[in-house]
Amino acid sequence: MTEIIMSQTPPILHGPSEKERKYDRQLRLWAASGQAALESANILLVNSGAGTVGAETLKNLVLPGIGRFAIYDETRVSEADLGVNFFLDDSCLGQSRSQSLTKLIVELNPDVQGTGYPNEDAKTLESLLAGSPVFTAIMYTHPIRPDQLSQLEAYGQQHRTPLVAIHSAGFYSSFQINLPGAFPIVDTHPDETATTDLRLLTPWPELVAFAEELTKNIDSLDNFEHGHLPYVVILLHYLQQWKAAHDGKYPATYKEKTELRKVVQSAARTNNPEGGEENFDEAAAAVLKTLVPPSLPSGLKEVFEHEQTDPVSLHRSGFWLIADAVKQFYERHQCLPLPGKLPDMKAQSKVYIQLQGIYKAKARRDAAEILQIVQTAPGGEHVDPAEVDLFCKNAAFVKLINASGGAGSSDARISRADRLKSAAALEFANDETAALTLAPLSLLPIYLALQATAHVGTTSTSTSNDSSSSSSSSSSADEILATIAEQVPGAEKHERVVQAAHEVARAAGGELHNVAALTGGMVAQEMIKIVTKQYIPVDNTCVYDGIGGRCQVLRL
Amino acid sequence: MASAEVYPASEPARWTYLDRVRTRPGPFTNPDIFSGEAVAAAMEAMKILVIGAGGLGCELLKNLALSGFKDIHVIDMDTIDISNLNRQFLFREADVGKSKAEVAARFVEKRVKGVKITPHNCKIQDFDEDFYMQFQLVICGLDSIEARRWINATLINMVDEDVEDSYKPLIDGGTEGFKGQARVIFPTVTSCIECQLDMHAPRAAVPLCTLASIPRQPEHCVEWAHIIAWDQEKPFPQLDKDDPEHITWLFQKALLRANEFNIPGVTYSLTQGVVKNIIPAIAATNSVIAAACCNEALKIASNCAPFLGLPDDNYMMYSGNDSIYTYTFRHDKKDDCPVCGQLARDLPGVDRAWTLRDLVDSFAALPEAQLKKPSVRAEGKTLYMQSPASLEAQTRPNLDKTLVELGLEDGQEIGVTDPAFATVIFKFRLKFKQ
Ligand SMILES: [Zn+2]
Numbered sequence: 001m002t003e004i005i006m007s008q009t010p011p012i013l014h015g016p017s018e019k020e021r022k023y024d025r026q027l028r029l030w031a032a033s034g035q036a037a038l039e040s041a042n043i044l045l046v047n048s049g050a051g052t053v054g055a056e057t058l059k060n061l062v063l064p065g066i067g068r069f070a071i072y073d074e075t076r077v078s079e080a081d082l083g084v085n086f087f088l089d090d091s092c093l094g095q096s097r098s099q100s101l102t103k104l105i106v107e108l109n110p111d112v113q114g115t116g117y118p119n120e121d122a123k124t125l126e127s128l129l130a131g132s133p134v135f136t137a138i139m140y141t142h143p144i145r146p147d148q149l150s151q152l153e154a155y156g157q158q159h160r161t162p163l164v165a166i167h168s169a170g171f172y173s174s175f176q177i178n179l180p181g182a183f184p185i186v187d188t189h190p191d192e193t194a195t196t197d198l199r200l201l202t203p204w205p206e207l208v209a210f211a212e213e214l215t216k217n218i219d220s221l222d223n224f225e226h227g228h229l230p231y232v233v234i235l236l237h238y239l240q241q242w243k244a245a246h247d248g249k250y251p252a253t254y255k256e257k258t259e260l261r262k263v264v265q266s267a268a269r270t271n272n273p274e275g276g277e278e279n280f281d282e283a284a285a286a287v288l289k290t291l292v293p294p295s296l297p298s299g300l301k302e303v304f305e306h307e308q309t310d311p312v313s314l315h316r317s318g319f320w321l322i323a324d325a326v327k328q329f330y331e332r333h334q335c336l337p338l339p340g341k342l343p344d345m346k347a348q349s350k351v352y353i354q355l356q357g358i359y360k361a362k363a364r365r366d367a368a369e370i371l372q373i374v375q376t377a378p379g380g381e382h383v384d385p386a387e388v389d390l391f392c393k394n395a396a397f398v399k400l401i402n403a404s405g406g407a408g409s410s411d412a413r414i415s416r417a418d419r420l421k422s423a424a425a426l427e428f429a430n431d432e433t434a435a436l437t438l439a440p441l442s443l444l445p446i447y448l449a450l451q452a453t454a455h456v457g458t459t460s461t462s463t464s465n466d467s468s469s470s471s472s473s474s475s476s477a478d479e480i481l482a483t484i485a486e487q488v489p490g491a492e493k494h495e496r497v498v499q500a501a502h503e504v505a506r507a508a509g510g511e512l513h514n515v516a517a518l519t520g521g522m523v524a525q526e527m528i529k530i531v532t533k534q535y536i537p538v539d540n541t542c543v544y545d546g547i548g549g550r551c552q553v554l555r556l
Numbered sequence: 557m558a559s560a561e562v563y564p565a566s567e568p569a570r571w572t573y574l575d576r577v578r579t580r581p582g583p584f585t586n587p588d589i590f591s592g593e594a595v596a597a598a599m600e601a602m603k604i605l606v607i608g609a610g611g612l613g614c615e616l617l618k619n620l621a622l623s624g625f626k627d628i629h630v631i632d633m634d635t636i637d638i639s640n641l642n643r644q645f646l647f648r649e650a651d652v653g654k655s656k657a658e659v660a661a662r663f664v665e666k667r668v669k670g671v672k673i674t675p676h677n678c679k680i681q682d683f684d685e686d687f688y689m690q691f692q693l694v695i696c697g698l699d700s701i702e703a704r705r706w707i708n709a710t711l712i713n714m715v716d717e718d719v720e721d722s723y724k725p726l727i728d729g730g731t732e733g734f735k736g737q738a739r740v741i742f743p744t745v746t747s748c749i750e751c752q753l754d755m756h757a758p759r760a761a762v763p764l765c766t767l768a769s770i771p772r773q774p775e776h777c778v779e780w781a782h783i784i785a786w787d788q789e790k791p792f793p794q795l796d797k798d799d800p801e802h803i804t805w806l807f808q809k810a811l812l813r814a815n816e817f818n819i820p821g822v823t824y825s826l827t828q829g830v831v832k833n834i835i836p837a838i839a840a841t842n843s844v845i846a847a848a849c850c851n852e853a854l855k856i857a858s859n860c861a862p863f864l865g866l867p868d869d870n871y872m873m874y875s876g877n878d879s880i881y882t883y884t885f886r887h888d889k890k891d892d893c894p895v896c897g898q899l900a901r902d903l904p905g906v907d908r909a910w911t912l913r914d915l916v917d918s919f920a921a922l923p924e925a926q927l928k929k930p931s932v933r934a935e936g937k938t939l940y941m942q943s944p945a946s947l948e949a950q951t952r953p954n955l956d957k958t959l960v961e962l963g964l965e966d967g968q969e970i971g972v973t974d975p976a977f978a979t980v981i982f983k984f985r986l987k988f989k990q
Contacts (some may be wrong), residue, residue, distance in 0.1 A: 060839040064839060083622065518844050
């Protein structure tokens with residue numbers, strides 16, 4: 001991340017630009033590349049119901065500077081809106097809710113443009129969708145009219161637009177992300193500690209030579225030099241000795257590794273003023289963590305296998321071409337391209353920088369080999385070498401979201417209704433043993449209860465001016481349970497489902513501001529992840545319980 | 557259940573969604589402590605204190621105003637900076653330089669009719685217990701661990717077993733990037749911020765010899781400029797971390813050093829980040845954590861649903877880096893907590909050969925103490941005092957004596973105080989290394 005910011009830093013005597021200062025705290029998370037993606041995004045919110053959760057989500061997207069947004073909302077501002085929605089005030093009463101919201105949300109950031117619909121240019125959702133530049137992503141809040149939902153779904157299919165459904169009622173909320181097919185992420189931002197990849201069991205000639213040179217007279221080194229050997233070099237030296245004494249084999253079992261650790265520990269000098277050596281401590285501590293043979297991480301494996309099941313993907317983006325090349329590289333070398341990052345370790349400056357150079361040079365060679373493979377593939381000549389570099393640096397952490405959701409995949413052929421039923425069976429079965437496994441209880445009952453009130457009945461139509469009066473959102477608990485019984489027969493008998501139904505009925509379609517704000521924060525995080533293609537989005541449904549104070553992610 | 561009556565206090569049409577939930581029992585409401593009729597009026601009469609008007613604070617004020625609280629105070633000593641505008645949504649470019657507490661209070665008062673917000677543009681340490689006694693709930697949105705520890709110790713110190721009103725629930729939120737946490741503390745009853753201190757261990761400092769002679773990372777070059785070069789050259793009378801000219805000076809020094817050692821990666825942004833210890837922050841995460849805090853406040857104030865803190869879970873961890881993950885659990889109170897516990901805490905790893913200075917210096921890095929200016933007493937005897945100056949001078953010679961010379965033994969109890977936590981005596985039991 002820092003490296004990307006780095007290359008954008010203005011010349012020495014100039015401080016950061018006005019924009020870099022304003023966005024400093026977020027550029028440290030998604031860098032200039034992420035910011036550029038946000039700034040070119042065009043987001044649509046189709047707002048209905050109590051309508052706060054959508055406004056709160058937009059607030060969290062406008063502040064960091066999305067390019068533009070549109071709100072489609074047919075309701076007029078009622079007194080009830082003012083008790084829950086921060087982006088409306090008394091002067092808005094009776095006015096178009098979309099235009100009032102737009103006015104007070106766009107105030108948050110002069111870099112962002114927003115428009116409220118319906119207006120003179122587009123009087124219906126249909127004409128808005130037909131007449132606008134393509135939306136980067138669409139969010140809609142429940143309860144939504146079935147005809148509008150179908151229009152959005154058709155649009156999502158046609159333009160491959162991610163759709164996010166959001167529902168907040170009382171203490172509960174849920175949202176669901178609908179991605180157009182498999183969604184790969186390269187820049188997943190794994191924890192720093194997980195990314196160390198030193199290849200001590202498969203060192204290449206330059207690394208071996210470097211370590212040998214530094215350790216050839218290890219016993220006659222003076223205390224300063226001995227105490228500043230990088231732990232990588234120490235481990236390579238004792239691994240070499242180990243191999244010589246063990247038929248050329250590396251320590252493989254836990255027992256062998258702890259033996260090696262003892263060897264390293266006892267090699268530390270203790271007759272010095274410090275009574276020990278930090279670099280040898282570091283080496284000993286690294287034995288179990290770093291001496292692991294190369295393997296294929298599950299995320300990348302899924303990417304490789306996805307290609308096998310779906311060889312003629314319609315969208316041979318740079319990602320898939322590079323993934324192909326990395327796969328060939330892996331088959332050729334039985335290892336991934338080296339990321340090339342060397343963690344800090346006790347060492348003299350010059351030695352450390354040399355060692356760092358050896359890792360970087362190998363990483364560059366690996367990336368160059370992969371770029372060459374990419375360029376020989378059809379369409380590969382257009383792939384940006386920077387994209388190849390990024391992939392190589394992150395190869396072990398590449399992730400595929402919605403892997404089975406592509407058109408024509410097996411998953412798409414199972415209907416959503418059947419998926420819900422099987423998920424429910426699994427969740428209820430897990431709950432049976434939760435007391436033993438100490439696992440938290442499933443939040444699926446909340447999802448089911450919310451889902452039962454997610455659609456505005458056909459009797460309460462678009463002419464309604466009062467957002468709180470739609471018939472199905474204020475259903476009784478019995479009505480909610482009856483709907484659940486249709487969707488997942490038998491679920492309505494579970495005690496926790498009954499409780500959830502009563503809790504949803506208590507809210508009668510109303511939002512609590514806190515729950516809407518919390519949900520708006522989560523959805524905004526997800527939108528940022530989807531737009532910037534950084535970090536890992538929810539796959540695909542998140543349920544929030546504001547009574548227990550926790551979330552659960554389910555694939556539904 | 558859902559057909560139970562709604563009891564609005566004022567403006568029923570406006571608060572219709574809120575009143576449906578807070579004044580009617582649900583399936584999880586405890587009927588023994590819930591009175592729907594009383595809720596709205598009781599909440600309107602409550603006084604709530606918000607500490608911090610920054611990223612979390614702006615959200616907290618908005619959320620509380622839209623949760624039915626009418627009398628809110630907010631403390632923040634900071635002024636608005638341009639780098640706040642990407643998330644502190646109550647502030648505009650024209651507000652840069654003004655008091656955060658005042659601008660935030662005015663904005664929310666104007667937007668939400670009927671709420672009164674009293675700003676205090678000062679430090680939390682400027683107020684005494686009488687001030688804090690007037691509130692029923694305290695909610696913190698702070699970025700400083702020290703301020704959190706201070707308010708935690710103060711509220712726990714205020715507890716008088718005979719006065720029910722002296723127990724002030726403390727709700728605390730914190731964020732970093734896509735992650736955060738919300739926790740609820742009932743003073744002396746649940747685990748407190750000091751009990752949980754080791755969950756927020758400070759980053760290990762880079763050894764001075766690395767900075768001075770063997771830098772390897774760009775951060776080492778920045779720290780060298782910050783700690784060593786600045787002191788040697790004193791380019792300005794006092795380092796102001798918010799002054800771009802000062803940061804530029806450090807950046808250039810760090811860059812020269814990096815070039816000398818061939819270390820790549822020193823930038824202005826990195827320099828600023830290291831020197832100011834900048835934590836990445838975005839609106840979305842603040843939104844999640846502040847709302848989680850205020851949701852607990854609403855439940856505590858109304859009893860309309862079970863809340864965090866009692867009897868079980870009191871801590872919610874949130875992470876949005878990889879999908880969304882929350883972990884909500886009970887953090888247990890520690891008997892040897894220096895603030896809310898009764899027992900002295902073991903201090904292992906003490907070397908009998910240490911001087912008192914070694915011991916004093918060790919408190920800063922210790923995750924469960926993190927005391928930067930400790931004064932030490934043992935068996936009623938003052939071993940070292942940081943202030944006043946006369947006492948400091950008098951006790952300074954002790955710093956160079958070894959623990960044994962000072963008569964300290966294995967298993968001995970010592971009392972440690974720090975000006976940052978005036979009311980607290982941290983009780984430790986020395987455990988010598990074998
Ligand atoms: Zn405690």
